[in-house]
Amino acid sequence: MKRYTLELKLKHTEISRTIAICEGLKFDELHSVIQIVFGWENYHIHSFKAGKITISSYDNYKDEDDLPLNFHEESDLAVDIILLNMQKILYEYDYGDGWEIEIVVKQIEDIK
Numbered sequence: 001m002k003r004y005t006l007e008l009k010l011k012h013t014e015i016s017r018t019i020a021i022c023e024g025l026k027f028d029e030l031h032s033v034i035q036i037v038f039g040w041e042n043y044h045i046h047s048f049k050a051g052k053i054t055i056s057s058y059d060n061y062k063d064e065d066d067l068p069l070n071f072h073e074e075s076d077l078a079v080d081i082i083l084l085n086m087q088k089i090l091y092e093y094d095y096g097d098g099w100e101i102e103i104v105v106k107q108i109e110d111i112k
Helices: 027-037 079-083
Strands: 002-010 016-022 046-050 053-056 071-073 088-093 099-110
Touching: 002 079, 016 027, 027 046, 027 088
Parallel strands: 053 071
Antiparallel strands: 002 016, 002 099, 046 053, 046 088, 088 099
């Protein structure tokens, strides 16, 4: 099993958090972790961007025609699948205020 140490940096600020997650964690679960560590209360829609891939909840879209290209449902996709191929992803929260968190892989370790 692998453990991923991630730095979460709120863009345009000095605010950051460092977390560790185990492989298999889904993006909807990572969203919950981010809400907790930043003290937010899950009032707004969100998405993750990994290159040209958008990862979010189907609930954030009115119908299938509104889905962006390369969309993946967050409860179906493990974070480590993306992190094996990319060292950085973006989390967008509250589109009106434009909060963005850059998520960077700091370390990957094998654990027992």
